[in-house]
Amino acid sequence: MIQKKITLKHIARELGVSISTVSKALKNSNEISRDTREKIQAFARLYNYKPNNIAISLKNKRTRNIGVIIPDIVHHFFTTVFRGIEKYANQRGYNVIVCVSDESFDKEVINMEMLANGSIDGFIMALSAETQDKNDFNHLKQVTEQGIPLVLFDRVTEQVVCDKVVINDEEAAMQAVDLLVNSGKERIALFTTETYLNVSEKRERGYRRALEQNGIPYDEDLVLRLPFQFEEEDLSRPFFETRRFDAVLSVNEVFAIRGMRLAGKLGLRIPQDISFIGFTDGILSKYSMPTLSSVAQHGEQMGEVAARMLIDKVENEYDETDPGSYRTEVIRASLVQREST
Amino acid sequence: MIQKKITLKHIARELGVSISTVSKALKNSNEISRDTREKIQAFARLYNYKPNNIAISLKNKRTRNIGVIIPDIVHHFFTTVFRGIEKYANQRGYNVIVCVSDESFDKEVINMEMLANGSIDGFIMALSAETQDKNDFNHLKQVTEQGIPLVLFDRVTEQVVCDKVVINDEEAAMQAVDLLVNSGKERIALFTTETYLNVSEKRERGYRRALEQNGIPYDEDLVLRLPFQFEEEDLSRPFFETRRFDAVLSVNEVFAIRGMRLAGKLGLRIPQDISFIGFTDGILSKYSMPTLSSVAQHGEQMGEVAARMLIDKVENEYDETDPGSYRTEVIRASLVQREST
DNA sequence: AAAGGATACGAAAACGGTTTCGTGTTAATA
DNA sequence: TATTAACACGAAACCGTTTTCGTATCCTTT
Structure with a gap:
C-alpha cells in the first residue's frame, strides 16, 4: 500500500476549507480560529504532511x-x-x-x-x-x-x-624547512608537482625563501617535479642516485611516502640519513612506517x-x-x- | 553590473509574444513559425537564457x-x-x-x-x-x-x-584464509570490529567456515574485537603478547596496518613470522611498509x-x-x- | 439602528516553467 | 462563394507553496 505524499490541496479538500486556510493553520497563524487550526494540524499530523521542498524553493x-x-x-x-x-x-x-x-x-x-x-x-x-x-x-x-x-x-x-x-602555505613550508635546518640538515630537496598548482607554487616559494633566510643556496637540481602517477624506477630512483641530499620537503603526502619507501630500499636510515616532511597530514602520514612528519592543513x-x-x-x-x-x-x-x- | 537570470516571462514581454510561444519556440516546436522561433532563440542565446531547474522539477x-x-x-x-x-x-x-x-x-x-x-x-x-x-x-x-x-x-x-x-564478503574472507593456510600458516587470528556491522559479521562467518574446511579448529581466543579508535598499548599489545599466531585476517585496513606496526616493533618479520591480509584495499594498503595484501572491494x-x-x-x-x-x-x-x- | 472593528476565512497572484486546448487568420478546396 | 484545413499563436491550467488583500459575519459601541 503505497502512501504518496499528501499536499495542502488534499488536506483542504478533505476538510472542506481553502488551501490558504490550511497553509496558515499549519503555520499557527492566529488569523485562523483555534478550532480550525487544531483540526487541520491533527489531520496533517495523522497523514504525516510535510511541505514540498521544491515548491518552497520556487516560491522563496x-x-x-x-x-x-x-x-x-x-x-x-x-x-x-x-x-x-x-x-x-x-x-x-x-x-x-x-x-x-x-x-x-x-x-x-x-x-x-x-x-x-x-x-x-x-x-x-x-x-x-x-x-x-x-x-x-x-x-x-x-x-x-x-x-x-x-x-x-x-x-x-x-x-x-x-x-x-x-x-598559509608559504609560511608553513618555511617552518618546515627551518625545522629541517635546525636539526642539522643542509641539503634539502623539494618534491613538487609537475602541473601548475597554486598551492604547489606557494609551497615552493616558501621553500626558497626559507633556504635564503638560512643562507643555503637554492639548487634547481634538488627540485624533483613529479606527475600524479609515476613509476619509482623511472623518476625518483635516478634522482636519488645522482643527487646528494639529507632531507626532503614534499608538497604532498604521497610523494613523501614514496620517497621514504625508496630511501628505505636504498638502505638510508630515516631520519638519521635523510628526513622527510610532507604536506597534507592525512591517513598515510599517521600510518606509514616510519610515520611521516607533516604539515596539517586542518x-x-x-x-x-x-x-x-x-x-x-x-x-x-x-x-x-x-x-x-x-x-x-x-x-x-x-x-x-x-x-x- | 549584476546580470540576474532571465526568465521566459522577460523574453515574452521583450518580444511582445506570450510565454507559451517562447516556451515552445525554445523547444523548437513547429507549432511556432520559423521566423518567430529564430527571433526568440536568438534573443534567448543573447541573454544566455537557461530554464530554471526548480520550476522544471516542480512541474515534472x-x-x-x-x-x-x-x-x-x-x-x-x-x-x-x-x-x-x-x-x-x-x-x-x-x-x-x-x-x-x-x-x-x-x-x-x-x-x-x-x-x-x-x-x-x-x-x-x-x-x-x-x-x-x-x-x-x-x-x-x-x-x-x-x-x-x-x-x-x-x-x-x-x-x-x-x-x-x-x-561476496564471506567468500572473499574464505579465499583469504585459504591463501594463508596454503602458505603454511596454521594459527590465524581475526581482527574485527567491536560494534556489530553487517559486513564484519559476514567476514567473520567466512573466516570460520574456511577454518572449518581446512580442518583448523576455531579458537575464540584468536579473535580480537576492536573499537574504531584504540590505543595499541591497551588493546592489541596484550593480545600479541598472550597469544601465539602466525597470520592475521583483518576486516578492515586500519586494524591490519596497526597490527603490522606492532608486529614490527615486537621484532616479528612480515611475512615470514606473521602474515597479514586486510579488507578494503585502500591507500594504506598500497603505501604501507610492507605493503598490505588486501581484499579489493571495487x-x-x-x-x-x-x-x-x-x-x-x-x-x-x-x-x-x-x-x-x-x-x-x-x-x-x-x-x-x-x-x- | 447605524457605524465601526474584530474575527475568520477565501480568492487570487506569484514563483518559472510545460502543456492542452481554443481561436483568429490565411490558404486550399468543393 | 462557402467550407474546411492548416498554421501560428495565446489563454489558462497545473505543479505546491506563500502571502496579500478582500469580505462576510458577528459583536461592540454610541
Whole structure:
C-alpha cells in the first residue's frame, strides 16, 4: 500500500476549507480560529504532511542547497574539507550537492552551469588543475555576476573577486624547512608537482625563501617535479642516485611516502640519513612506517569556514560590486612531528 | 553590473509574444513559425537564457537529484563508492546530494526525511552503525512506501525490501584464509570490529567456515574485537603478547596496518613470522611498509551499479509491491597480493 | 439602528516553467 | 462563394507553496 505524499490541496479538500486556510493553520497563524487550526494540524499530523521542498524553493527563490565542486573525492584533504562543509551546512539547515570535476576544466564548467540554474544558493569550490593551467575563469565570473555567492578554497585564483579560504602555505613550508635546518640538515630537496598548482607554487616559494633566510643556496637540481602517477624506477630512483641530499620537503603526502619507501630500499636510515616532511597530514602520514612528519592543513576547519562565509553571504544582503565585501580567510597550518624527522 | 537570470516571462514581454510561444519556440516546436522561433532563440542565446531547474522539477515532479547517505566521508571505501555513483549519475544527467550520517541513527533519519520531501528522486545509502545496532528501519520503510526508490549498498539489511549491492564478503574472507593456510600458516587470528556491522559479521562467518574446511579448529581466543579508535598499548599489545599466531585476517585496513606496526616493533618479520591480509584495499594498503595484501572491494564499480539500479528504477515504471521487482547485485571482491603475505 | 472593528476565512497572484486546448487568420478546396 | 484545413499563436491550467488583500459575519459601541 503505497502512501504518496499528501499536499495542502488534499488536506483542504478533505476538510472542506481553502488551501490558504490550511497553509496558515499549519503555520499557527492566529488569523485562523483555534478550532480550525487544531483540526487541520491533527489531520496533517495523522497523514504525516510535510511541505514540498521544491515548491518552497520556487516560491522563496532559495533552495537551501549549496554546491560543492572539487577536483577529486578520493582524496583525503578534499574529503576532510568536505566533511567540514557538510557538518556546518547541515547545522544551518542546508544540504550539499557535490560535483567532481576530475581535474577537468570542461566538467567544472558543465557542472557549474548545471547547478547555477536555480539548483543551489551558492558555490564552494577548489579549482581543477586544468582550470588553473588554462587560466580561464569565465565560468566563475559568470556565476558571481549573476549574484550567486562563491567561496574558493585551497586552489584559488586572484583573478576572481570572491570570498576565499586558503592556508598559509608559504609560511608553513618555511617552518618546515627551518625545522629541517635546525636539526642539522643542509641539503634539502623539494618534491613538487609537475602541473601548475597554486598551492604547489606557494609551497615552493616558501621553500626558497626559507633556504635564503638560512643562507643555503637554492639548487634547481634538488627540485624533483613529479606527475600524479609515476613509476619509482623511472623518476625518483635516478634522482636519488645522482643527487646528494639529507632531507626532503614534499608538497604532498604521497610523494613523501614514496620517497621514504625508496630511501628505505636504498638502505638510508630515516631520519638519521635523510628526513622527510610532507604536506597534507592525512591517513598515510599517521600510518606509514616510519610515520611521516607533516604539515596539517586542518581541512575540516577550512570547510567549516568556507561554509560559514558562503551561508552568511547567501542569507545577508551585500554589495556584490564592492570588492570590500569579500574576504580571504587564512587557516594556519601546523607542523605535526613524527618519526621521519 | 549584476546580470540576474532571465526568465521566459522577460523574453515574452521583450518580444511582445506570450510565454507559451517562447516556451515552445525554445523547444523548437513547429507549432511556432520559423521566423518567430529564430527571433526568440536568438534573443534567448543573447541573454544566455537557461530554464530554471526548480520550476522544471516542480512541474515534472522529478528533480534529477539523487540522495546519497553514508556513515562517513573521510573513509576510503565510501569515497570510492561515491565516486562511482557520482560519475555514473552525472553521465545520466543527475546530481548528487550527499548527507553524512556520522554513524548516527538520528542523523540518518533526519537527513532522509529532509531529502524525502521532494528534494531527490531516490536514495542510495549504506546504513550507519547505530542503525544496524538498533535494528530499526522504519525510516527506510517509510521512504519506500512513498514510492521513492532506494538502493542499499555494503551495509544492508534484509528487513527492508529494496535493491541492494553487496560484496561476496564471506567468500572473499574464505579465499583469504585459504591463501594463508596454503602458505603454511596454521594459527590465524581475526581482527574485527567491536560494534556489530553487517559486513564484519559476514567476514567473520567466512573466516570460520574456511577454518572449518581446512580442518583448523576455531579458537575464540584468536579473535580480537576492536573499537574504531584504540590505543595499541591497551588493546592489541596484550593480545600479541598472550597469544601465539602466525597470520592475521583483518576486516578492515586500519586494524591490519596497526597490527603490522606492532608486529614490527615486537621484532616479528612480515611475512615470514606473521602474515597479514586486510579488507578494503585502500591507500594504506598500497603505501604501507610492507605493503598490505588486501581484499579489493571495487567500490567504484559498486557505486556505479548502485546508481544504475537506482536511476533505472526512477525512470521506469515498476510494481513497488512486488518483491520480484527488487534485485541484489553481488560485486565479486578480489584478493590483491602484496608484501605482507 | 447605524457605524465601526474584530474575527475568520477565501480568492487570487506569484514563483518559472510545460502543456492542452481554443481561436483568429490565411490558404486550399468543393 | 462557402467550407474546411492548416498554421501560428495565446489563454489558462497545473505543479505546491506563500502571502496579500478582500469580505462576510458577528459583536461592540454610541
